[in-house]
Amino acid sequence: MLILSQATPSGFYAALISSLNTDCLISSDRKSTGNNHEVFAVQTVDRKLYIVTDPQDVSAVFRDTASLGFDGYLNELLISFGFTKEAIKKIWHKPSNDDEKMISETINPERMNFIHLAEDIFKRQLLSGEKMDKIRSDIMNTLHQSIHWRQLDFCTKSFNGNGRKISLYSLCRFTMVEAATRSLFGSHLHNLDPNIVENMLSFGDHAWQVIFRLPTFLNLDVTAPRKKLMDALRVFVQLPESQRSEQAWAIKNVLDASDSFDIDFESRACVLLLMYWAANANEHNIAFWVISHILYDENLLELVKRETEAAWPNGTLDINYLSANCPHLEAAFNEALRCYGGAVISRKVLQKTIIGNKELQPGHAIIMPSRQLHMNESAWGYDAREFDHTRFLKNRSLDRHPAFRPFGGGVTYCPGRVLAKQQVYGMVAILFRRFDMKLAVGGNGTKPQFPRLDDTTPRLGIADPAKGMDVLVDMWEK
Numbered sequence: 001m002l003i004l005s006q007a008t009p010s011g012f013y014a015a016l017i018s019s020l021n022t023d024c025l026i027s028s029d030r031k032s033t034g035n036n037h038e039v040f041a042v043q044t045v046d047r048k049l050y051i052v053t054d055p056q057d058v059s060a061v062f063r064d065t066a067s068l069g070f071d072g073y074l075n076e077l078l079i080s081f082g083f084t085k086e087a088i089k090k091i092w093h094k095p096s097n098d099d100e101k102m103i104s105e106t107i108n109p110e111r112m113n114f115i116h117l118a119e120d121i122f123k124r125q126l127l128s129g130e131k132m133d134k135i136r137s138d139i140m141n142t143l144h145q146s147i148h149w150r151q152l153d154f155c156t157k158s159f160n161g162n163g164r165k166i167s168l169y170s171l172c173r174f175t176m177v178e179a180a181t182r183s184l185f186g187s188h189l190h191n192l193d194p195n196i197v198e199n200m201l202s203f204g205d206h207a208w209q210v211i212f213r214l215p216t217f218l219n220l221d222v223t224a225p226r227k228k229l230m231d232a233l234r235v236f237v238q239l240p241e242s243q244r245s246e247q248a249w250a251i252k253n254v255l256d257a258s259d260s261f262d263i264d265f266e267s268r269a270c271v272l273l274l275m276y277w278a279a280n281a282n283e284h285n286i287a288f289w290v291i292s293h294i295l296y297d298e299n300l301l302e303l304v305k306r307e308t309e310a311a312w313p314n315g316t317l318d319i320n321y322l323s324a325n326c327p328h329l330e331a332a333f334n335e336a337l338r339c340y341g342g343a344v345i346s347r348k349v350l351q352k353t354i355i356g357n358k359e360l361q362p363g364h365a366i367i368m369p370s371r372q373l374h375m376n377e378s379a380w381g382y383d384a385r386e387f388d389h390t391r392f393l394k395n396r397s398l399d400r401h402p403a404f405r406p407f408g409g410g411v412t413y414c415p416g417r418v419l420a421k422q423q424v425y426g427m428v429a430i431l432f433r434r435f436d437m438k439l440a441v442g443g444n445g446t447k448p449q450f451p452r453l454d455d456t457t458p459r460l461g462i463a464d465p466a467k468g469m470d471v472l473v474d475m476w477e478k
Contacts, residue, residue: 037376039356041364048364050355053372055379055402057356058345061366062410067353068366070412073346074115080211081274082230087267091115101260107253114261118254118271125250126415135248136419138183140319140426146175147430149477157472165440168295168471169288173201175427176284184279185236186246193232199225200280207277208458229276233269250275279416285462287424289336290329291431292471293387295439296450300389303328308429317433322425323418329425331392334399337406338374339387342459345370345408370405379403433478440472448472 037054052058061068079088091114095102103111112120125131155170177197181189189196206222236244237255244252251272258268294301307329311322345368349360360366377384379401380391392398407414414420431437441447451469 037372037378039358039360048361050349050358050360050364050366052355052366052368053376054356055373055376058368058373058405058409059402060355061347061368064353064355065411067349067351067360068347069350070347071115072348077211077274078115078270080213082270083267084264087263090261090263091267093261104260107257107260114257114263117257121250121253121257122275123415125248126419128418131249132419135183136319136422138186138248139179139419139423140317142179142182143175143423143426143430144317146178147427147434149434152475160474163474163476166473166475168291168473169465170470172288172291172427173284176287176423177201177204177280179423180279180283181276184248184251184276188236188239188244188246189232192235193228195228196232199228200276203229204277204280205464207281208460211460212458226273229273230269233272233276234265237265237268237272282461283420283423285340285464286333286336286420287427288465288471289340289462290332290424291428292451293332293336293389294329294428295437295471295473296447300328300332304332304428305432308425308432311429312433317426317429319422319426322429323422326425327393328389329428331389333421333424334392334404334406335387335389337462338380338404339385340453340463341374341406341461342369342371342453342463343408343461344368344459345405345412368405370408373403373405376403436476436478438474440474 037057039054039057040051042049042051052061075088075092078091083091093099093102094113095108095111097103102108108117110117110120125135152164152166152171154174155166155168157165157167159165174197177200181197181200193199202225203222206225209222210226237258241252244255254271254275255268258271263271294304304326307326308322310325311318313321347366347368349362349364349366351362353360355366374380375384380403398404407417439447448471449469451465451471453463454466455463456466457464
């Protein structure tokens with residue numbers, strides 16, 4: 001799940017777009033201050049940006065909820081996704097005693113404004129319990145149905161006797177987005193648009209253009225898929241509830257809340273697009289990197305196959321066992337999160353405060369680049385930029401280290417982190433249970449180069465592989 005706290009404030013857009021590599025940009029600025037991790041400031045046209053890269057300072061930012069806030073950036077994100085001006089006013093309205101429709105016991109007993117209510121609904125869907133179990137079950141059922149030998153033509157490059165050569169990137173992209181789509185909307189969006197998954201993938205590839213609010217002539221890549229998604233969602237939000245029976249609990253309740261706050265249908269479709277995109281922003285990429293590293297390491301491959309096979313008692317996948325008893329898979333998952341996460345976490349300074357012995361002034365912004373934390377040599381060693389899953393095996397507490405922030409932190413700590421992990425683990429387990437898989441080698445028998453991450457596009461979460469760099473896999477049905 002995408003961490004909404006990783007939306008980038010508009011004052012930093014120009015720097016991001018001109019550099020196309022936030023990590024290099026900030027590393028360069030740090031060198032000018034002695035290459036330490038002290039808080040430093042960058043002046044943009046409309047505000048000052050405080051750059052925070054020290055793990056302890058980042059922890060202090062997450063703790064200080066009185067002086068530092070996120071609502072302003074969330075508002076910018078909603079505007080980017082197309083909320084109308086009238087809807088923006090309504091979503092921040094805090095219900096009073098006169099707003100009986102907005103504070104009913106079933107819709108909003110805590111009298112939240114709409115946007116905080118929608119956040120709360122989304123979090124409750126993803127907390128451990130019956131609601132999360134339902135959406136997880138829908139995801140796993142879809143993965144079981146999608147990852148079948150006769151349904152893999154979409155990612156097949158060639159056939160070799162009884163085997164296939166497949167694109168791992170295509171496999172991860174489609175199956176993960178298909179699973180998330182059906183867990184949120186059932187079959188309804190597919191009925192409205194049979195190409196809904198392909199359109200979400202295309203939209204996700206260029207969503208940064210929407211968030212950065214590029215002029216129309218610069219965001220043509222995202223225009224068509226966005227229109228198709230919005231066309232389907234506009235119809236969906238106006239269907240009677242009896243025709244939305246397969247929707248997730250969170251979707252139903254956000255739409256109920258939209259009705260109680262009298263949000264217009266266009267903005268209802270926009271909020272669902274934001275939720276839909278957030279649910280699909282990272283899982284397919286992290287699955288790609290995890291499976292790629294497993295296939296490139298034959299020893300790790302055998303260990304993961306052994307671990308995941310034990311999660312199939314009586315031929316049924318036990319997702320709870322899988323999540324708790326696969327140390328090598330978990331280490332590879334955490335190391336992939338560390339190496340390929342590139343989002344920027346942000347806060348707004350609401351009142352004067354001290355972070356890292358520096359006084360921060362209200363009205364300005366704090367930027368916390370997760371990659372700066374994850375590549376910190378003081379925390380991770382001289383080989384911080386190298387993938388080594390064994391670091392999480394040698395030190396089991398590293399997943400709680402303040403320099404490890406793949407899911408953000410504080411009040412915006414990603415509520416979907418557990419579900420995201422289980423979705424990736426489930427895909428790995430199903431693949432290795434049903435197929436024999438090995439890295440496709442070149443004509444000379446050598447392994448192809450491991451794909452590089454894409455550092456030419458602003459990152460909103462887990463990085464894509466560089467253009468043209470895929471992992472081809474030889475696969476046979478067991």
